[in-house]
Amino acid sequence: MPPVFAHGALRLYLLALLESGPKHGYELIKALSDRFGGTYSPSAGTIYPRLSKLEEEGLVATSSEGRRTNYSITDAGRVELDRRRDELAAVESDISASVRRLADKLRDDIRSNMQGLRADLAATAEAARGAARAGAAARYSREGDLRLREAEMLVQSFRDDIRVELRRHAGQEPISPVTLETVRTVLDQARISIRNSLDG
Secondary structure (H helix, E strand, C coil): CCCCCCCCHHHHHHHHHHCCCCEEHHHHHHHHHHHCCCCCCCCHHHHHHHHHHHHHCCCEEEEEECCEEEEEECHHHHHHHHHCHHHHHHHHHHHHHHHHHHHHHHHHHHHHHHHHHHHHHHHHHHHHHHHHHHHHHHHHHHHHHHHHHHHHHHHHHHHHHHHHHHHHHHHHCCCCHHHHHHHHHHHHHHHHHHHHHHHC
């Protein structure tokens, strides 16, 4: 990104900020940040050396207020500012352009981040749906296995019960042809009913 201020422009703009009254360093940093709509905030390492240079040149004076140092524009500073009003107007115009440029970049970054976020959310939602489908399939499979085992146990239990009954009866008297045909017919009907239920 190109520098926000051209060479020497920040010093001039600091004089302009001090024209309205004395300020300490943090107030100047905040005033600059506010002017840029929060898209740019100079560091203390950027501001204080320039204020020191302005003081050395006699354009700014300092006074202590507790632990804070206040900076105020001197008469020489006002003369310098008046002499460079056209340059200050150009700086103000550059600041407006910088704000637009930084805001555009911020918008582009936000748009890009939002697209990435939407893609991440869509992927997460799809993964969740896939997991839910897999879970449902696994659950369905487990439930199906349990029902199969239960059906097999019912068939086995029925077979065992009928065998016991047949053996008990055969122990008392032989199985008659009518009983045998009845067993065959009932089992055939049961087989057909069960198959129809499975196919349905």
